[in-house]
Amino acid sequence: MSDEKNDELVTVYVDDRAVQVPPGTNMIEAAARAGVEVPHYCYHPKLSVVGNCRMCMVELGMPEKDRATGQPVLDDAGNQKTMWLPKPAIACATKAMPGLRIRTDSDLARSCQQGVMEFLLVNHPLDCPICDQAGECRLQEFATDYGRGYSRFVEEKNVKPKRTVLGPRVVLDDERCILCSRCIRFCQEVADDDVLGFIDRGSYTTLTCYPGKRLENNYSLNTVDICPVGALTSTDFRFKMRVWFLRETHSICTESSVGANTLVGAREGKIYRITPRRNDAVNDTWMADSGRELYKQVEAENRLALPSIEGQIAEDPARAVRAAADLLKGRDKTAFVGSGRCAVEEQYLFRKLAEQSGAVRVDLVSRIAEGDGLLISSDRNPNVRGALVTGLIDALPLSELAGLAAAIDRREVDTVVAYNEDLTEAGITADQLAKVSVVYLGTHANATSARARVVLPTLTVFEKNGSFINQQFRLQKFLQAVPGPAGAPGDLRTLAALLDALGAPAPAGLDDVWSDMSASIEPLSGLRFMKIPSEGLLLDVPSSLRALPYAEGETLHHRPAESGVAIA
Amino acid sequence: MAANERRIILKNIDQPGYGNDIDTYLKHGGYEMLKKALGSRPEDLREEVKKSGVRGRGGAGFPAGMKWSFLDFKSGKPIYLVCNADESEPGTFKDRQIIHKDPHQLLEGMLISAYAIKAELAFIYIRGEFPEGARIVERAIEEARQKNFLGKGILGTAFSCEIRVHRGAGAYICGEETGLIESIEGKRPYPRIKPPYFPAALGLYMCPTIVNNVETLCNVKHIVEMGGEEYAKIGRHGNTGTRIWCVSGHVRKPGYYEFEGGAITLGELIYDVCGGLQPGRSLKAVIPGGSSMKILRADERFKGKDRDGNAYDLGLEDLILDFDGIAVSGSLSGSGGVMVLDDTTDMVEALANVSSFYAHESCGQCTPCREGSLWLKKILERMSRGQARLEDVDLLKSVADQIPGRTICAFGEAAAWPVQSYVAKFREEFIAKAEEQAAGRKPQETGERVALV
Numbered sequence A: 001m002s003d004e005k006n007d008e009l010v011t012v013y014v015d016d017r018a019v020q021v022p023p024g025t026n027m028i029e030a031a032a033r034a035g036v037e038v039p040h041y042c043y044h045p046k047l048s049v050v051g052n053c054r055m056c057m058v059e060l061g062m063p064e065k066d067r068a069t070g071q072p073v074l075d076d077a078g079n080q081k082t083m084w085l086p087k088p089a090i091a092c093a094t095k096a097m098p099g100l101r102i103r104t105d106s107d108l109a110r111s112c113q114q115g116v117m118e119f120l121l122v123n124h125p126l127d128c129p130i131c132d133q134a135g136e137c138r139l140q141e142f143a144t145d146y147g148r149g150y151s152r153f154v155e156e157k158n159v160k161p162k163r164t165v166l167g168p169r170v171v172l173d174d175e176r177c178i179l180c181s182r183c184i185r186f187c188q189e190v191a192d193d194d195v196l197g198f199i200d201r202g203s204y205t206t207l208t209c210y211p212g213k214r215l216e217n218n219y220s221l222n223t224v225d226i227c228p229v230g231a232l233t234s235t236d237f238r239f240k241m242r243v244w245f246l247r248e249t250h251s252i253c254t255e256s257s258v259g260a261n262t263l264v265g266a267r268e269g270k271i272y273r274i275t276p277r278r279n280d281a282v283n284d285t286w287m288a289d290s291g292r293e294l295y296k297q298v299e300a301e302n303r304l305a306l307p308s309i310e311g312q313i314a315e316d317p318a319r320a321v322r323a324a325a326d327l328l329k330g331r332d333k334t335a336f337v338g339s340g341r342c343a344v345e346e347q348y349l350f351r352k353l354a355e356q357s358g359a360v361r362v363d364l365v366s367r368i369a370e371g372d373g374l375l376i377s378s379d380r381n382p383n384v385r386g387a388l389v390t391g392l393i394d395a396l397p398l399s400e401l402a403g404l405a406a407a408i409d410r411r412e413v414d415t416v417v418a419y420n421e422d423l424t425e426a427g428i429t430a431d432q433l434a435k436v437s438v439v440y441l442g443t444h445a446n447a448t449s450a451r452a453r454v455v456l457p458t459l460t461v462f463e464k465n466g467s468f469i470n471q472q473f474r475l476q477k478f479l480q481a482v483p484g485p486a487g488a489p490g491d492l493r494t495l496a497a498l499l500d501a502l503g504a505p506a507p508a509g510l511d512d513v514w515s516d517m518s519a520s521i522e523p524l525s526g527l528r529f530m531k532i533p534s535e536g537l538l539l540d541v542p543s544s545l546r547a548l549p550y551a552e553g554e555t556l557h558h559r560p561a562e563s564g565v566a567i568a
Numbered sequence B: 001m002a003a004n005e006r007r008i009i010l011k012n013i014d015q016p017g018y019g020n021d022i023d024t025y026l027k028h029g030g031y032e033m034l035k036k037a038l039g040s041r042p043e044d045l046r047e048e049v050k051k052s053g054v055r056g057r058g059g060a061g062f063p064a065g066m067k068w069s070f071l072d073f074k075s076g077k078p079i080y081l082v083c084n085a086d087e088s089e090p091g092t093f094k095d096r097q098i099i100h101k102d103p104h105q106l107l108e109g110m111l112i113s114a115y116a117i118k119a120e121l122a123f124i125y126i127r128g129e130f131p132e133g134a135r136i137v138e139r140a141i142e143e144a145r146q147k148n149f150l151g152k153g154i155l156g157t158a159f160s161c162e163i164r165v166h167r168g169a170g171a172y173i174c175g176e177e178t179g180l181i182e183s184i185e186g187k188r189p190y191p192r193i194k195p196p197y198f199p200a201a202l203g204l205y206m207c208p209t210i211v212n213n214v215e216t217l218c219n220v221k222h223i224v225e226m227g228g229e230e231y232a233k234i235g236r237h238g239n240t241g242t243r244i245w246c247v248s249g250h251v252r253k254p255g256y257y258e259f260e261g262g263a264i265t266l267g268e269l270i271y272d273v274c275g276g277l278q279p280g281r282s283l284k285a286v287i288p289g290g291s292s293m294k295i296l297r298a299d300e301r302f303k304g305k306d307r308d309g310n311a312y313d314l315g316l317e318d319l320i321l322d323f324d325g326i327a328v329s330g331s332l333s334g335s336g337g338v339m340v341l342d343d344t345t346d347m348v349e350a351l352a353n354v355s356s357f358y359a360h361e362s363c364g365q366c367t368p369c370r371e372g373s374l375w376l377k378k379i380l381e382r383m384s385r386g387q388a389r390l391e392d393v394d395l396l397k398s399v400a401d402q403i404p405g406r407t408i409c410a411f412g413e414a415a416a417w418p419v420q421s422y423v424a425k426f427r428e429e430f431i432a433k434a435e436e437q438a439a440g441r442k443p444q445e446t447g448e449r450v451a452l453v
Helices: A027-033 A107-122 A138-146 A182-189 A221-226 A294-299 A317-328 A344-356 A384-389 A402-409 A430-434 A447-451 A491-501 A510-520 A560-567 B022-027 B032-038 B042-052 B064-069 B094-101 B103-116 B131-146 B177-184 B214-226 B228-232 B266-273 B323-327 B347-361 B367-384 B391-401 B411-425 B427-440 B443-452
Strands: A010-014 A017-021 A057-063 A082-084 A101-103 A170-172 A196-199 A206-209 A232-234 A247-252 A261-267 A270-276 A334-339 A361-365 A415-419 A437-442 A454-457 A466-469 A474-478 B080-085 B121-126 B162-167 B209-213 B242-249 B255-260 B283-287 B301-305 B311-315 B337-342
Touching: A010 A027, A017 A027, A057 A107, A107 A138, A107 B367, A170 A221, A182 A196, A182 A221, A221 A232, A221 A270, A247 A474, A270 A294, A317 A415, A317 A437, A317 A454, A317 A491, A334 A344, A334 A402, A344 A384, A344 A415, A344 A466, A344 A491, A344 A510, A361 A402, A384 A466, A402 A430, A430 A447, A437 A447, A437 A491, B022 B103, B022 B131, B032 B103, B032 B214, B042 B064, B042 B103, B042 B214, B042 B228, B064 B209, B064 B214, B080 B103, B080 B177, B080 B214, B094 B103, B094 B131, B094 B214, B094 B242, B103 B121, B103 B131, B103 B162, B103 B214, B121 B131, B121 B177, B131 B162, B177 B209, B209 B214, B214 B228, B242 B266, B255 B266, B266 B283, B266 B337, B347 B367, B347 B411, B347 B427, B367 B391, B367 B411, B367 B427, B391 B411, B391 B427, B411 B427
Parallel strands: A010 A101, A334 A361, A334 A415, A415 A437, A437 A454, B080 B121, B080 B209, B121 B162, B242 B337
Antiparallel strands: A010 A017, A057 A082, A057 A101, A170 A232, A196 A206, A247 A261, A261 A270, A466 A474, B242 B255, B283 B337, B301 B311
């Protein structure tokens, strides 16, 4: 589909509904625009078209033209006559051209759908009661919508391998496989790791890994997502929870500055899985395997649930806030260490806190590593640009907190407020840490929290609402999927309480923070949290901000050069 | 050889002393047509082939000249010629004769065709079951190279052409031209979807490609020899040239026979050419074009009107032996494999055999063929085992009806047509089998099955 031709749309007809689409759009997508679902298995909008499942067969009609003159043939009423082809066509490989018609509900189309459905089920184990895909299974759905409702098959079903371990995270049940080849194409075309293939022939065809290979690339779980049936399942998720019990919440992957859009599946306060959410401008329909594991931090052993003062649990959070404020009040050697893992709103309030405390320096912990060129960028912080936009920092963070370390050594800093960052992991030695009073706000216990005089627990990305700004300067919001630990107030409330204790009342609610931010931060002006669309919003940021030497290389839908164009 | 055979392709084959070496071929005027062709312009040669009206001999009978005219000459990509020597349709054994006994005729035909379509690399895709044929063709290529009939600057002209032999690994589907192309590319021979992958535009390595059958390519040599118009005078309109028919089954003299289009009837082929049936047997059915084609019943009548509006009413033995003559019956002459079945044939068993083949050979890429062909096989095997049910007769038809026209390639038809036609035309035999078996089964067995269903 070429976007530049968008202005010359063609009209096609789906079940007599006219719809305008760019020429060349495949008819599954065209039908979707007309509000008609063409059932399909092998077709995937982000993979090549192979047309093997035959589920999307439709009746196809062409505008009739006179063979001799090439002129359109009209009926008595003067309308274009349609020549309906005797054979069905697959909608996935049929491209839109002017006047093309498809019927998805004619006798022929219905008969094709019913026939394919029946064929797909004859050798299928029909083991829905023990299948993880149940509830989000295309086979179940289309069997209900298009199937016969009963079986005419009395022969013995084929026997194929069960519980084949394809890799560390993916298990295959070959009997459930409908041989759509989506997983094979994904590995070839997206993951660039050609390890899956078919062996044997006909109905005995079996999906397998190439000899000596394993499906272990960091995108292997996408094959589970796109498997339309229960053939590929996730070792992490299988047998844990029925999918219809899961409440899915929109979230953003915090693995890197790509900001892959995700869905967090949770039930009764417990997260069971993270899956990608389609965003054609960011992550298409994919996400990395590593990002799917991040929910495990919620229930990690070292999770901080309660505040503490001088190592003693403080029953009353307000007392801990007061204790922290006391450490900051009237000091002139306080340094702040913010985090690229915090939300935009938190970075904004943290900046205010730093200003109110008269901070001598504000640092941000940098996380630069090698990117994978796909959905993990080289900046492993999801929100460095948020810290820049909110003014928490005004330059890109250095690789280590060397400046802070030197300042401690020179005794220019005697108090450090660390937010979601373990200073010992960022270049501050234990000796240096011992020389300062530390106020630690964070989700997990670590070497810094162990030495902190006051610890204030914060929430993970899954337990709160907020937003990140990714490498494209796309503002994206994430929503609360599960409640945080009992007793832990939200980050914004803690920050607001600290500001309050320091004599600078600040808003604690997300909406109030946003009215504050939109009034004072130019790129966010006029925005409200609720107004951030689910696909995110590209911010108009000053060229000075765009021109910084960001670390990210090329990833899916992001080329660093493009921001260079914006400078000019 | 029957009296009225006209051997063009098979002219020298089986003649005493005719070997498959290049010296024998040269003694019989070999490669003279290549020399002649190299003196013409490629577009003129293509025009001659178009004028000849020669139809593809692989099975579909598509006019070869028209196929060539679809070639995309403007893509800037190399053009490939592929000889389909996969001859995998049961009942077909004509190409094998050419490959084994007259390989240089094929090479000459290919070289002329390659020149005509501007291909500098050609492939012979030969089925895995022809190891000897592959060896013979390889040797012939070496011989031809020694004489500069192929390779660089052929016979002092600017035309260079290389021919590579690619051996299959024993899969029927490799005879399907896009499956064959995938196989040459080193992949599983999954046929491609058309559109968009028409070989003439997006063929081998996504380059314009022509895939022609062995016999078709041999014909090109004779078209050059005679000229397209002269060639078109052989046979009848729309069925020009000769065709090699492979007769097998219950006849006394099975074999391969070459006739002009429309020269004889199916009855003459069976009774006069092939010596009829064994004594005491009567004709039951004929499969006219390889095992995938619809079966014809001996006592069937074929009625209708021909192109000129004349009514006809033909019996099986009256069918004229060529593309259009056989098509009158609703079946097709396919690859020219005529299989004759006499009254000793159990049609359920025969169909079980055919269906077993197609279930085994279905590549498994697309759903209707993959699942349908195996289902049909399982039903028919069960019927053969003594577990036939009355409802199986209609079930067979219904399952088969869900396959043709809905698959990626024509294999769907190949799997379904036999079932559709056997059941339609010998329905009483299928019903009798089911009733007979039901009567023979112990009551409790039947009861149990009913309970299960």
